[in-house]
Amino acid sequence: xxxxxxxxxxxxxxxxxxxxxxxxxxxxxxxxxxxxxxxxxxxxxxxxxxxxxxxxxxxxxxxxxxxxxxxxxxxxxxxxxxxxxxxxxxxxxxxxxxxxxxxxxxxxxxxxxxxxxxxxxxxxxxxxxxxxxxxxxxxxxxxxxxxxxxxxxxxxxxxxxxxxxxxxxxxxxxxxxxxxxxxxxxxxxxxxxxxxxxxxxxxxxxxxxxxxxxxxxxxxxxxxxxxxxxxxxxxxxxxxxxxxxxxxxxxxxxxxxxxxxxxxxxxxxxxxxxxx
Amino acid sequence: xxxxxxxxxxxxxxxxxxxxxxxxxxxxxxxxxxxxxxxxxxxxxxxxxxxxxxxxxxxxxxxxxxxxxxxxxxxxxxxxxxxxxxxxxxxxxxxxxxxxxxxxxxxxxxxxxxxxxxxxxxxxxxxxxxxxxxxxxxxxxxxxxxxxxxxxxxxxxxxxxxxxxxxxxxxxxxxxxxxxxxxxxxxxxxxxxxxxxxxxxxxxxxxxxxxxxxxxxxxxxxxxxxxxxxxxxxxxxxxxxxxxxxxxxxxxxxxxxxxxxxxxx
Amino acid sequence: xxxxxxxxxxxxxxxxxxxxxxxxxxxxxxxxxxxxxxxxxxxxxxxxxxxxxxxxxxxxxxxxxxxxxxxxxxxxxxxxxxxxxxxxxxxxxxxxxxxxxxxxxxxxxxxxxxxxxxxxxxxxxxxxxxxxxxxxxxxxxxxxxxxxxxxxxxxxxxxxxxxxxxxxxxxxxxxxxxxxxxxxxxxxxxxxxxxxxxxxxxxxxxxxxxxxxxxxxxxxxxxxxxxxxxxxxxxxxxxxxxxxxxxxxxxxxxxxxxxxxxxxxxxxxxxxxxxxxxxxxxxxxxxxxxxxxxxxxxxxxxxxxxxxxxxx
Numbered sequence: 142x143x144x145x146x147x148x149x150x151x152x153x154x155x156x157x158x159x160x161x162x163x164x165x166x167x168x169x170x171x172x173x174x175x176x177x178x179x180x181x182x183x184x185x186x187x188x189x190x191x192x193x194x195x196x197x198x199x200x201x202x203x204x205x206x207x208x209x210x211x212x213x214x215x216x217x218x219x220x221x222x223x224x225x226x227x228x229x230x231x232x233x234x235x236x237x238x239x240x241x242x243x244x245x246x247x248x249x250x251x252x253x254x255x256x257x258x259x260x261x262x263x264x265x266x267x268x269x270x271x272x273x274x275x276x277x278x279x280x281x282x283x284x285x286x287x288x289x290x291x292x293x294x295x296x297x298x299x300x301x302x303x304x305x306x307x308x309x310x311x312x313x314x315x316x317x318x319x320x321x322x323x324x325x326x327x328x329x330x331x332x333x334x335x336x337x338x339x340x341x342x343x344x345x346x347x348x349x350x351x352x353x354x355x356x357x358x359x360x361x362x363x364x365x366x367x368x369x370x371x372x373x374x375x376x377x378x379x380x381x382x383x384x385x386x387x388x389x390x391x392x393x394x395x396x397x398x399x400x401x402x403x404x405x406x407x408x409x410x411x412x413x414x415x416x417x
Numbered sequence: 418x419x420x421x422x423x424x425x426x427x428x429x430x431x432x433x434x435x436x437x438x439x440x441x442x443x444x445x446x447x448x449x450x451x452x453x454x455x456x457x458x459x460x461x462x463x464x465x466x467x468x469x470x471x472x473x474x475x476x477x478x479x480x481x482x483x484x485x486x487x488x489x490x491x492x493x494x495x496x497x498x499x500x501x502x503x504x505x506x507x508x509x510x511x512x513x514x515x516x517x518x519x520x521x522x523x524x525x526x527x528x529x530x531x532x533x534x535x536x537x538x539x540x541x542x543x544x545x546x547x548x549x550x551x552x553x554x555x556x557x558x559x560x561x562x563x564x565x566x567x568x569x570x571x572x573x574x575x576x577x578x579x580x581x582x583x584x585x586x587x588x589x590x591x592x593x594x595x596x597x598x599x600x601x602x603x604x605x606x607x608x609x610x611x612x613x614x615x616x617x618x619x620x621x622x623x624x625x626x627x628x629x630x631x632x633x634x635x636x637x638x639x640x641x642x643x644x645x646x647x648x649x650x651x652x653x654x655x656x657x658x659x660x661x662x663x664x665x666x667x668x669x670x671x672x673x674x675x676x677x678x679x680x681x682x
Numbered sequence: 683x684x685x686x687x688x689x690x691x692x693x694x695x696x697x698x699x700x701x702x703x704x705x706x707x708x709x710x711x712x713x714x715x716x717x718x719x720x721x722x723x724x725x726x727x728x729x730x731x732x733x734x735x736x737x738x739x740x741x742x743x744x745x746x747x748x749x750x751x752x753x754x755x756x757x758x759x760x761x762x763x764x765x766x767x768x769x770x771x772x773x774x775x776x777x778x779x780x781x782x783x784x785x786x787x788x789x790x791x792x793x794x795x796x797x798x799x800x801x802x803x804x805x806x807x808x809x810x811x812x813x814x815x816x817x818x819x820x821x822x823x824x825x826x827x828x829x830x831x832x833x834x835x836x837x838x839x840x841x842x843x844x845x846x847x848x849x850x851x852x853x854x855x856x857x858x859x860x861x862x863x864x865x866x867x868x869x870x871x872x873x874x875x876x877x878x879x880x881x882x883x884x885x886x887x888x889x890x891x892x893x894x895x896x897x898x899x900x901x902x903x904x905x906x907x908x909x910x911x912x913x914x915x916x917x918x919x920x921x922x923x924x925x926x927x928x929x930x931x932x933x934x935x936x937x938x939x940x941x942x943x944x945x946x947x948x949x950x951x952x953x954x955x956x957x958x959x960x961x962x963x964x965x966x967x968x969x970x971x972x973x974x975x976x977x978x979x980x981x982x983x984x985x986x987x988x989x990x991x992x993x994x
Contacts, residue, residue, distance in 0.1 A: 147545075150544075150545040150546075151545075153545075153655050154545065154546055156654075156655045157643065157654045157655025158643065160654035161458050161459065161460050161643055161654045161655075162458060164461055164652065164654075165459055165460050165461055165654065166458065166460075166461045167455070167457070167459075168454070168455060168457050168458070168459050169455035171459075172459050172463050172467070175463075175464075175465055175467075175468045176468045176471040176472070178468075179468035179469070179471065179472045179475075180471060180472055180475035182472075183475050183525060184479060186525060187476070187479055187518050187522045188514070188518060190517065190521035190524075191513070191514050191516075191517025191518045191521055192514070194517045194521065195513045210521075213506050213513075214502055214503065214574045215572075215574035215577070216574060217499040217573065218573045218574055218577065218578035218579075218850075218851075219575060219578075219850075220578065220608065220850070220853045220854065221841040221854055221855040222575065222855070222883050223839060223855055223875055223883050223884070223885050223886070224883070224885055224915075225575050225579055225883055225915075226579075226882070226915045226916055227576060227578075227579030227580040228576060228580060229569065229580045229584070230523070230524070230565055230569055230580075231524065232524065232527045232565060233565070233566075233584075236587070240587075240916075240917055240931075241917055241918075243931065244917065244918065244931045245931060246927065246931055246934075246979070247984070248931075249590060249879065249931055249977050250590055250977075250984070250987070253587040253590040253880070253977060254591045254592070254595070264555045264558075265552055265555050267538075267551065268544060268545075268547075268548035268551050268552070269548065271543075271544070272544075276542075276544065276645070276653075277648045277649065278539065278648055281541065284538070284541075285539075307916075337889075338889060341889045341890065342887050342888050342910070343886070343888075343913035344887075346885070346918055347913075347918045355915055355918070357917060357918025357930070358918040358929060358930055391918075391920070391929035391930065392920075393887070393910065393911050393920040393921075393922065393928040394910060394911075394922075394928075395911075396910065397887075397909055397910035397911060397923060398888055398909070398910050399908050402889075402908065495848075495850065495851040496849055496850070579882065579883065582880075582881045582882070583880045583881060583882060583916065585881075586880040586881040586975055586976045587880060589975035589978065590880075590975070590976075590978060592988070593987065593989065595975070595978070595988065596974070596978065596990075596992050597816075597992050599975050600815050600816060600975075600992045601812060601815050601816075603815065604815045605814075605815055606994045607852075609845075609848055609851060610847075610848040610849070610851050610852075611814075613851075
């Protein structure tokens with residue numbers, strides 16, 4: 142059986158060699174012309190990206206502000222930092238996002254090693270899984286569908302990774318006045334104090350508020366939390382014990398902040414009626 | 418021969434070109450090898466999709482060249498790395514361009530590897546007898562990603578430092594060997610003063626050497642086994658016994674009008 | 683193995699198992715570089731013993747084959763059976779008219795000597811590359827200032843340079859809490875800021891009292907005002923004030939440091955891993971484990987995936 146298939150595959154390859162010999166074209170210059178054009182495009186694109194990277198960066202010297210293609214460089218490495226969120230280069234975004242999907246301790250290994258290793262092994266094994274010599278696309282439905290699914294899932298993961306938000310504690314405090322303006326509670330001292338507390342208490346590690354913050358553990362966006370009119374008492378009780386009010390909630394208790402601060406936070410949440 | 422008149426200027430020129438070529442050929446056979454590479458037959462219907470492999474190679478060459486030049490200015494030491502990156506980017510003539518080309522060439526290289534792999538998959542070009550070349554290609558992809566990982570640390574800024582922490586710890590979660598792998602990569606329990614130069618050596622010597630060797634093997638196999646026709650091509654090479662009725666008519670079409678194929682859009 | 687038709691054999695040692703033993707010895711030696719010097723000695727002994735046997739084998743002829751010690755005469759072709767290379771173990775083909783019949787001795791010794799050269803060059807080089815990563819890292823206790831700088835019951839964010847020779851790269855951050863007295867001795871909780879998921883920097887969930895920060899040599903101390911726990915911005919891991927995981931992907935509690943007190947100053951010692959902590963403050967029961975990398979379970983079934991930790 143197997144040898145029959147092997148004989149067939151060998152025959153097809155011999156046929157291929159005969160066909161190429163008979164009606165093939167010389168690589169140079171016919172095929173190589175295309176190759177050269179394509180390589181020229183590649184080099185131009187690379188230089189173009191470098192130029193755009195440099196010249197869209199605001200201020201030409203000693204800046205860590207991002208241009209269209211991101212920063213020229215970030216602040217120097219600080220192994221002792223307590224407010225930084227790392228991000229890989231874009232081609233690791235799929236892995237970056239996989240790690241966010243596997244948000245249970247039991248499944249960490251799947252996201253870090255499991256799925257990438259399985260994918261790599263499947264890739265290596267592909268020629269031994271797909272043994273038929275058929276190459277026409279319409280006759281390879283399984284392979285083509287599998288390929289499309291892989292491309293779509295990689296694309297979606299990369300896109301989600303690229304658009305995933307993150308919180309930087311040090312920057313967030315500076316956003317408070319902008320939030321207050323947008324949400325219209327600038328005059329409410331308690332709410333502004335609550336907003337400052339909100340910015341420094343790690344809430345934005347998971348929640349999104351007015352475009353700031355990360356999206357972890359499936360936490361809801363809080364921009365218009367006050368519009369639900371749950372009441373300050375509910376908010377305080379929820380902050381003290383989220384899973385009591387909302388069974389299954391992964392949010393930790395914030396009781397440790399003390400009643401006065403919880404009241405400020407609750408006031409802030411109830412004042413957040415949505416961006417105007 | 419001896420009785421002929423003086424050779425014309427053109428003949429003289431031809432002679433002047435041929436002499437060194439013949440000299441090299443007689444002593445090495447290299448000219449014949451290059452001629453074989455250039456004038457070997459490929460199917461008449463190869464198309465633009467099949468330029469992705471050579472484009473990837475071009476991107477690799479860009480990386481190799483810009484990387485070597487960057488190595489002249491970059492200092493792989495935690496105390497100096499960041500300032501040398503600033504120096505390259507802001508002070509050195511065209512430093513930003515070379516660094517930018519290396520930075521973005523990496524992305525282009527990786528995109529092209531994925532696209533090239535997609536093309537090979539779509540064309541079914543990983544099938545007999547090209548299985549080994551597919552495997553070499555997958556190894557090249559893995560090594561390219563390894564280059565991306567090790568190179569990301571080199572600017573020694575916040576992003577690169579902490580992304581590398583996470584990356585090393587991802588390796589560390591591998592069953593059984595993970596802790597050893599992570600500690601080997603770091604050269605210690607934590608990222609320390611030697612980690613950067615370790616990554617640098619891996620990034621610019623170990624992996625590129627392996628990639629260059631595998632690319633050589635990859636190309637050798639491409640030349641030995643030939644390039645596949647697009648699977649949808651009516652005159653795809655190797656589609657079966659010569660049963661096409663038009664076979665006689667198109668027998669030499671690949672040589673007579675190779676550039677105007679409909680696939681050559 | 684019948685030397686019936688090969689009268690014109692060179693001196694032929696057969697394949698031997700000694701090289702395998704030699705290789706095992708080298709492997710044991712290399713493992714020993716990581717594990718202990720005794721194992722290095724054992725590996726060296728094995729390698730030497732087998733290497734000696736191997737060399738003796740090569741020089742005196744095989745113990746497995748009886749190679750007739752008849753030197754070939756160039757160009758002799760009496761034997762007509764040598765048309766094909768015999769597949770027999772240890773037999774060299776004597777092709778008629780072949781001036782240089784296959785010589786197992788030269789083949790094996792060339793390969794063997796090549797292996798020796800490779801080993802001599804690569805063993806120290808690879809050892810140089812690998813071993814330093816695993817040899818004792820020698821964590822030194824680090825002075826992080828007088829204990830009076832640590833108000834009781836509050837976390838202080840202490841950032842210090844753990845190794846002055848290495849510079850900034852050795853900067854570490856720990857969350858230090860003075861737990862008051864336990865049995866007449868001061869008690870501290872020192873929690874590492876490396877997330878037990880994948881090592882991102884963990885932040886306190888609460889406001890810091892930055893204006894009241896202090897500096898003691900290379901140590902900067904920023905007290906917290908009040909915190910509800912710790913959170914990781916990367917993948918949302920959450921911990922309580924004892925470092926226990928409360929939600930998110932972390933596989934265990936936050937690592938801690940041992941501590942000691944000398945002349946009224948607090949010293950940070952060795953880091954260790956913690957599966958979980960029962961209770962709180964000075965009376966807490968800490969379930970300690972040897973330091974593991976982030977993302978590795980230290981207890982439960984998944985810890986079986988990480989049976990051996992490299993020496994830290």
